[in-house]
Amino acid sequence: MKLYSLSVLYKGESKTVLLKAAYDVSSFSFFQRSSVQEFMTFTSQLIVERSGKGSRASVKEQEYLCHVYVRNDSLAGVVIADSEYPSRVAFTLLEKVLDEFSKQVDRIDWPTGSPDTIHYTGLDSHLSRYQNPREADPMTKVQAELDETKIILHNTMESLLERGEKLDDLVSKSEVLGIQSKAFYKTARKQNSCCAIM
Structure with a gap:
């Protein structure tokens, strides 16, 4: 990503x-960097021109995704990322940057501004921080932790099966389960014998 x-x-x-x-x-060759940067600027301007106020959209261009958010006050943001980057995180970043920008830069300067005259320094740090969406976005981090927990649980079940132990043997040898619990398990096992355990 x-x-x-x-x-x-x-x-x-x-x-x-x-x-x-x-x-x-940095992932492009030294001789391509200025052309790639100019193309990204051109693409960003074109996407904003063609998008309506108050809209959010994702536009696919080859293996890249361009996420655009145009606010009702005409302030717009564009993120260009690879196709694997989560859209939700990109739009969260755009909303955060536009809110921060509108608080730091006077609205009078927007129509006549240029990168040289606008004094806002947050973009580089946001671009760097959001390179890893799991670290920058709490929801993505929680989802990654949940996925990791599922993998650990699946691996644990697989490791039990690999050792060759059968649940039936464990139940019959168990000292914790009473006679009624063991009988209940055997009855349930017979009734569910048509179904496979996932």
């Missing part, structure tokens, strides 16, 4: 203005 670009733009009536952008083009 990789984030390549994070941009803040203003959707004007006649044109879209790039206000601030951060790029991670």
Whole structure:
């Protein structure tokens, strides 16, 4: 999973203005980096121009996904990531960046701003922090931990089966289970014998 670009733009009536952008083009060759960065800027502006106010969308371009969020106040954000990057995390990042940007940069400066005149320094740190969505986003981290727990549980059941122990033998040898519990287990086992245990 990789984030390549994070941009803040203003959707004007006649044109879209790039206000601030951060790029991670380290995975491209040195000679391609400036062209790739220009293409990401062009793509971000084009997507914002073609998107309506108050909309969120994800646009696929080859193996990349461009996530765009255009607010009703014409402030817009674009994340360009690989196709594996979770969309929910990308939109969480866009919402956070746009809220932060609108609090730090005066609205009067949006239509006439440029990356050189806008004083907002949060994009690089957000781009770096959100490279790993599990670390940056609490929900993704919790989901990863749940998936990991499932794997551990599945591995535990498989390891029990690998040792060659049968549950029937364990039940019959058990000193904790009473005679009625053992009888109940045998009866239930007979009735469920048509079903396989997953």
